[in-house]
Amino acid sequence: MAERLHPGGYLLRALLVLVLDQLSKRWVLAVFEPYEVLPLLPACNLTLVFNEGAAFSFLSDAGGWQRWFFIGLTSLISLGLFVWLMRLRQHERLxxxxxxxxxGGALGNLIDRVRLxxxxDFLDFYWQQWHWPAFNLADSAITVGVALMLLASWKHADS
Structure with a gap:
């Protein structure tokens, strides 16, 4: 039986994602008014927006109940991710x-929902008049994490 992975370094990575996400959001909240636009790069603005729903503003206009639904759902998912991480074996580093x-990303967005x-959200990427839905560092970490999870699954299926 393979030796368990030591999760401490990975939990520190989750904490780093959480801290960077929260620091970036606190900075944006301190500097920007809602919908204020700061061009950052061609095809990228910083723009303070709020999302009461899930990804792509799903359920954002549902009347308020979604806050508690997403707090509960995110809490359960985060607990499941933590337990999963604690049970991994040495060969499951990816x-x-x-x-x-x-x-880290899930907890960053959870803190926003509880606090606010x-x-x-504040990263606004666009092409001409078409704008991708605004997002934040937590969303980016979740997206990269899911992509890495798919890669890990693919690598595992090949072995």
Whole structure:
């Protein structure tokens, strides 16, 4: 039986994602008014927006109940990710990295929902008049974590 992975370093990675996410959101909240636009790069603005729903503003206009639904759901998922991370074996390092990124991002958005009732988004990528839905560092970490999880699954299927 393979030796268990030591999760401490991966939990620190999750904490790093969480801290960077929260620091970036606090900075944006201190500097920007809602919908204020600061061009950053061609095709990228910083723009403070709030999302009361899930990804792509799903359920954002549902009347308020979604806050508690997403707090509960995110809490359960985060607990599941933590337990999963604690049970990994030494050879599952890529899975551990992906879980750490997803966990850190999920907790970052959870803190927003508990504190503010909504998630702070501020990264606005666009092409001409078409804008991708605004997002934040937590969302980015979750996306990269899921991509790494798919890669880990693919690598595992090949072995």
């Amino acid at each position: 899975t551990a990295i992906s879980l750490a990124m997803i966990l 009732g909504k998630v702070v």
